Amino acid sequence: xxxxxxxxxxxxxxxxxxxxxxxxxxxxxxxxxxxxxxxxxxxxxxxxxxxxxxxxxxxxxxxxxxxxxxxxxxxxxxxxxxxxxxxxxxxxxxxxxxxxxxxxxxxxxxxxxxxxxxxxxxxxxxxxxxxxxxxxxxxxxxxxxxxxxxxxxxxxxxxxxxxxxxxxxxxxxxxxxxxxxxxxxxxxxxxxxxxxxxxxxxxxxxxxxxxxxxxxxxxxxxxxxxxxxxxxxxxxxxxxxxxxxxxxxxxxxxxxxxxxxxxxxxxxxxxxxxxxxxxxxxxxxxxxxxxxxxxxxxxxxxxxxxxxxxxxxxxxxxxxxxxxxxxxxxxxxxxxxxxxxxxxxxxxxxxxxxxxxxxxxxxxxxxxxxxxxxxxxxxxxxxxxxxxxxxxxxxxxxxxxxxxxxxxxxxxxxxxxxxxxxxxxxxxxxxxxxxxxxxxxxxxxxxxxxxxxxxxxxxxxxxxxxxxxxxxxxxxxxxxxxxxxxxxxxxxxxxxxxxxxxxxxxxxxxxxxxxxxxxxxxxxxxxxxxxxxxxxxxxxxxxxxxxxxxxx
Amino acid sequence: xxxxxxxxxxxxxxxxxxxxxxxxxxxxxxxxxxxxxxxxxxxxxxxxxxxxxxxxxxxxxxxxxxxxxxxxxxxxxxxxxxxxxxxxxxxxxxxxxxxxxxxxxxxxxxxxxxxxxxxxxxxxxxxxxxxxxxxxxxxxxxxxxxxxxxxxxxxxxxxxxxxxxxxxxxxxxxxxxxxxxxxxxxxxxxxxxxxxxxxxxxxxxxxxxxxxxxxxxxxxxxxxxxxxxxxxxxxxx
Ligand SMILES: Cc1cc2nc3c(=O)[nH]c(=O)nc-3n(C[C@H](O)[C@H](O)[C@H](O)COP(=O)(O)O)c2cc1C
Ligand code: SF4
Ligand code: SF4
Ligand code: FES
Numbered sequence: 134x135x136x137x138x139x140x141x142x143x144x145x146x147x148x149x150x151x152x153x154x155x156x157x158x159x160x161x162x163x164x165x166x167x168x169x170x171x172x173x174x175x176x177x178x179x180x181x182x183x184x185x186x187x188x189x190x191x192x193x194x195x196x197x198x199x200x201x202x203x204x205x206x207x208x209x210x211x212x213x214x215x216x217x218x219x220x221x222x223x224x225x226x227x228x229x230x231x232x233x234x235x236x237x238x239x240x241x242x243x244x245x246x247x248x249x250x251x252x253x254x255x256x257x258x259x260x261x262x263x264x265x266x267x268x269x270x271x272x273x274x275x276x277x278x279x280x281x282x283x284x285x286x287x288x289x290x291x292x293x294x295x296x297x298x299x300x301x302x303x304x305x306x307x308x309x310x311x312x313x314x315x316x317x318x319x320x321x322x323x324x325x326x327x328x329x330x331x332x333x334x335x336x337x338x339x340x341x342x343x344x345x346x347x348x349x350x351x352x353x354x355x356x357x358x359x360x361x362x363x364x365x366x367x368x369x370x371x372x373x374x375x376x377x378x379x380x381x382x383x384x385x386x387x388x389x390x391x392x393x394x395x396x397x398x399x400x401x402x403x404x405x406x407x408x409x410x411x412x413x414x415x416x417x418x419x420x421x422x423x424x425x426x427x428x429x430x431x432x433x434x435x436x437x438x439x440x441x442x443x444x445x446x447x448x449x450x451x452x453x454x455x456x457x458x459x460x461x462x463x464x465x466x467x468x469x470x471x472x473x474x475x476x477x478x479x480x481x482x483x484x485x486x487x488x489x490x491x492x493x494x495x496x497x498x499x500x501x502x503x504x505x506x507x508x509x510x511x512x513x514x515x516x517x518x519x520x521x522x523x524x525x526x527x528x529x530x531x532x533x534x535x536x537x538x539x540x541x542x543x544x545x546x547x548x549x550x551x552x553x554x555x556x557x558x559x560x561x562x563x564x565x566x567x568x569x570x571x572x573x574x575x576x577x578x579x580x581x582x583x584x585x586x587x588x589x590x591x592x593x594x595x596x597x598x599x600x601x602x603x604x605x606x607x608x609x610x611x612x613x614x615x616x617x618x619x620x621x622x623x624x625x626x627x628x629x630x631x632x633x634x635x636x637x638x639x640x641x642x643x644x645x646x647x648x649x650x651x652x653x654x655x656x657x658x659x660x661x662x663x664x665x666x667x668x669x670x671x672x673x674x675x676x677x678x679x680x681x682x683x684x685x
Numbered sequence: 686x687x688x689x690x691x692x693x694x695x696x697x698x699x700x701x702x703x704x705x706x707x708x709x710x711x712x713x714x715x716x717x718x719x720x721x722x723x724x725x726x727x728x729x730x731x732x733x734x735x736x737x738x739x740x741x742x743x744x745x746x747x748x749x750x751x752x753x754x755x756x757x758x759x760x761x762x763x764x765x766x767x768x769x770x771x772x773x774x775x776x777x778x779x780x781x782x783x784x785x786x787x788x789x790x791x792x793x794x795x796x797x798x799x800x801x802x803x804x805x806x807x808x809x810x811x812x813x814x815x816x817x818x819x820x821x822x823x824x825x826x827x828x829x830x831x832x833x834x835x836x837x838x839x840x841x842x843x844x845x846x847x848x849x850x851x852x853x854x855x856x857x858x859x860x861x862x863x864x865x866x867x868x869x870x871x872x873x874x875x876x877x878x879x880x881x882x883x884x885x886x887x888x889x890x891x892x893x894x895x896x897x898x899x900x901x902x903x904x905x906x907x908x909x910x911x912x913x914x915x916x917x918x919x920x921x922x
Contacts (some may be wrong), residue, residue: 596732596858598731598773605813636736636745639731
């Protein structure tokens with residue numbers, strides 16, 4: 134590679150302008166420039182491909198930066214748009230095969246099926262992933278972007294919009310699965326002239342990166358969803374609360390907001406109507422509790438980010454004590470497609486009270502770690518084994534952790550359970566925001582419970598007694614168990630404390646913190662007992678102190 | 686202003702719109718424990734000692750921040766609730782370093798009283814006992830963080846009644862501490878008016894007047910609180 138710094142090197146990328154857009158390129162290479170691939174220098178691949186293609190005189194080939202291509206574990210990824218061929222672990226020095234494949238693309242080529250990882254997914258919130266340049270408004274518009282907003286602003290009343298969202302069955306994707314249409318209606322009907330829309334992009338669960346990916350790969354979609362919501366609830370100002378640890382997401386959002394304002398999709402007189410709405414970004418300092426809606430609002434107001442008791446709910450009294458709609462990134466990202474394709478189309482996907490699709494971040498001991506979007510009601514087995522490709526090195530599956538620190542571990546017996554909000558709660562877990570951590574026989578379930586408790590005690594805001602003190606005490610008891618210093622009385626006390634912290638804590642962090650303990654006790658009690666009674670860690674993870682031999 | 690009727694522990698009671706369960710219970714001689722609540726300053730529902738059951742709601746509610754409603758059926762005392770409260774009180778004792786025998790507030794301490802009311806006779810939970818500081822830089826008062834239960838009465842009284850906002854909170858979780866003026870020593874605080882209100886409202890021996898011997902730190906004189914409440918009501922706040 135040339136030793137010029139990356140920024141100084143000319144990017145000979147074909148730019149779609151009005152004139153040449155009429156003549157589409159013969160072949161296109163999508164280079165993933167979402168955070169995961171970007172961290173493996175995928176931008177250098179874009180630059181290098183541009184240079185090599187130009188040197189080879191391939192004038193009818195486009196090299197395009199896109200958002201997440203999904204299979205993060207195999208990155209950096211490059212896809213040939215026309216054939217669907219995916220190149221994995223590409224390096225800037227070895228782009229030859231990609232260029233050769235580009236030269237080979239013929240007019241008659243059709244996309245080949247890409248295997249179960251891609252074929253079993255159903256993309257709604259992530260439909261533009263790996264297709265649009267996240268920093269190009271034109272690209273978004275070309276793929277149907279802002280069509281839903283145009284329809285809303287020109288043909289619909291706010292009541293009709295809320296009715297369609299209600300009919301779609303969409304529920305909040307940030308945690309508890311509250312019906313989105315009902316929340317919008319509550320805000321719309323709340324007393325008050327000033328109302329706000331907030332997008333919750335705090336995403337603090339360990340192992341979760343759904344929201345980050347949406348913001349990095351398709352930021353305009355979130356802006357469109359928020360604008361539609363603002364119209365539906367009569368809000369004029371919006372905030373996106375994003376953690377500062379997501380610099381790429383923030384940069385792409387900033388660029389998207391600027392371009393949308395310039396093109397009249399945000400600001401006053403949106404799309405030549407009288408509707409006005411604008412969006413600002415607020416950065417969080419990465420406290421998990423600031424994802425809790427009342428703490429998030431306090432943080433935007435410039436106060437300490439601690440939750441307050443509800444009611445009043447934000448829908449009635451939220452930001453600056455005004456009625457406030459707060460939804461998750463993925464919730465907003467689903468809205469444009471729902472209004473474009475119709476609520477009945479969306480409601481036909483999924484099962485029971487869980488409609489539509491859900492994005493999951495597959496992580497842990499699974500072959501295909503990455504981001505997947507599947508219809509609600511797909512079984513855990515299909516997600517982990519068909520899409521996820523099974524367990525690394527063919528080891529036995531032990532459990533899958535869903536729902537983050539408020540969730541639980543689901544064992545192999547329940548792999549055929551269809552994933553819905555209700556079924557996961559029945560199994561003692563939680564949908565949460567969509568983290569899925571797969572574990573094999575090398576994981577100790579007591580150690581897993583201890584890990585999540587450590588997270589909760591560290592992230593506890595310290596406002597209420599049961600969570601501030603109780604999470605540390607539970608962690609101390611778990612630590613005794615994993616180091617072989619516990620007695621049966623400690624286990625009883627752990628269960629007692631867990632019940633009280635769950636019942637009496639102020640917010641969802643404390644109320645949910647005991648869940649990993651409950652669920653591992655429910656399915657893996659024998660592992661706890663092995664640590665306590667036999668001073669043995671069945672998975673061989675914990676270092677157990679053996680009682681010192683007594684010298685005679 | 687509308688009046689609601691409701692029951693608390695089976696007793697028929699009435700209260701007006703906007704009143705909390707705690708207030709109505711108090712007016713009717715029903716004692717609900719609580720350490721962050723103090724009449725005259727805003728409630729924050731944080732200590733969780735006042736949790737009650739409301740018929741039809743799966744979640745417990747903090748009586749100090751939950752407004753009454755018509756027909757509400759509140760259970761303020763039950764075996765389960767007592768067990769919750771006793772454990773929460775025990776947590777407060779185990780969190781820092783409470784050695785009553787050498788404390789200025791011994792026998793004048795609301796934490797001690799609460800434990801006594803609940804029959805908390807021994808401690809089973811793990812003891813955390815972190816190293817906590819003492820700030821004795823103020824000429825009249827001192828704070829011993831080993832005895833602080835983070836009720837934040839001091840923060841609120843200083844802000845809402847004295848109007849000085851000398852006190853605030855720093856750090857989070859177990860590391861949470863009350864602090865004076867962005868963490869400078871209390872004695873150097875340019876905003877502290879030395880009014881002593883924080884010392885008067887502190888439920889434990891964390892805030893105390895210098896020169897008081899063990900068990901001499903009585904704090905039951907708080908004339909400024911009811912007075913402020915009258916002013917607030919007159920102003921329609
Ligand atoms: C401790 C805690 C952390 C949370 N973190 C997030 C988060 O990172 N992102 C999010 O969207 N919701 C989070 N939530 C849920 C929010 O409070 C809120 O319910 C959600 O943003 C509502 O959006 P939805 O209806 O679209 O799901 C959290 C809740 C709790 C209790
Ligand atoms: S439950 Fe934990 S995070 Fe929530 S208010 Fe209480 S201390 Fe803070
Ligand atoms: S110093 Fe006293 S009044 Fe202040 S938070 Fe601690 S216990 Fe409460
Ligand atoms: S008195 Fe209600 S929570 Fe403390």
